[in-house]
Amino acid sequence: MARKLRAAVVGLGWAGSVHARTLDALDGVDLVALADPDPRRRAQFPGYRTVPHLRDLLVLDLDYCIVAAPTAAHEGLALQLAAVGVPALIEKPLASTSAAARRIEDAFRTTGVLAAVGHTERHTAPVAELARLLHSGEFGALWHIDARRQGPYSGRIRDVGVTLDLAVHDLDLGAWLARAPIESVTADTVRIAGPHEDLVTATARLGGVLLSVHADWISPRKARTVQVRTEAGLLTADAVAGTLTLHANSAPADETGAFRGVGSGPAVALPVAERTAPFTVQHELLRDALLGHDVGGLVTLADGAEAVAAAEAVLAAAATGRSTPVAARRLAAA
Incomplete structure (x- = not known):
């Protein structure tokens, strides 16, 4: 029998909880641990291995990790995963600013590690x-x-x-x-x-x-x-x-x-x-891509960064009352 992929989730709010339960039922994947700094959230998952921080997960020989923490924490968590070569599925929005989103995109591109964004819609x-x-x-x-x-x-x-x-x-x-x-x-x-x-x-x-x-x-x-x-x-x-x-x-x-x-x-x-439910579809796509299958449909970091740049332009346009151009295309293309 083929080895199951070892996965973990960081962040146990609504999205992280859905990711955890989706992974737990997904063929070919072993959900090995969940991380959240809030002990009350960890307590909602009896029977699972739970830890406070991402660093506690990185000793578990992960094949990939889900980032479902608050948006402001995405960049720091994603850069840690890229640095140690752990593939990731990062919840939308990819980051709270387009600059942070581009840094995430660049980090995974530079290290050659697979990552995608959770635009389940x-x-x-x-x-x-x-x-x-x-x-x-x-x-x-x-x-x-x-x-x-x-x-x-x-x-x-x-x-x-x-x-x-x-x-x-x-x-x-x-x-x-x-x-x-x-x-x-x-x-x-x-x-x-x-x-x-x-x-x-x-x-x-x-x-x-x-x-x-x-x-x-x-x-x-x-x-x-x-x-x-x-x-x-x-x-x-x-x-x-x-x-x-x-x-x-x-x-x-x-x-x-x-x-x-x-x-x-x-x-x-x-x-x-x-x-199949949208969360399951994206996890199946990521699982199959990590197993070396030629799949389409994953939302790339470049796509996620473009969406953040567009959202940033929306907020700027609302603040100024003027038409606002979307920030320049990805740093990786520069």
Whole structure:
């Protein structure tokens, strides 16, 4: 029998707890230990080996480690893992600043150690199918992406606002779906209950595509939708309902490619294959990559750093009231 990969988790908040339980049930992986400085959180995992700090894990001959600590701690933990050659899955956002995200990216690139970012929204079934259809080219030109992410305030995130916690998902999805980097943004934010902004609206430009993002944690109704307007019609992925719908354009371009306008065509529920839970999907991808299989779908550190840079530009645009360019592309490309 092949040796199981030895994995550990740092940070036992909500995300770290999900990672721990996902790994514990994952074929081919042995969850050897969990780390968190808070003894009350460690006590919530009886039967697991728990320790206070990452340094206590590094003596356990790990094959990889999950970083699910508060965002401000990501850089220090990630750089320690890169320095000792331990592959990592780092929760989103990759870091609290684009400069820190680039340093993480550079550290793993320089050491040649595999690492990825936990942007699980790419792995929800409707969004994954939406991406497959868009990237197949059968829906023609992509014009606009509209992403909405809302819900009640849990209070579990205190170190960053809704932009870095939630909107960063849709900034990443926009660049991924459009296959283009975010170039500039305009934005507004509102602070209502928390120490940071609780609501953000932003418009981003990705070449010829516009991306609209709304994120808040002040809504009693949860919503997770991505709509894309294309030449062939309007595609709506609803991650809460698990559905993907096409409202077809009945007046597509003619045989010469000339735009003939948009007409209201039929609404069609597109099939969405039953899919493994997003956390499980990303762990399966990382496991298989570490075992040497040629897999796609992992969210790279470069992707994660771009999402942080875009979120940083959103906050700057909201603070200044001006369109703000996204920070220069990755340091590794310089």
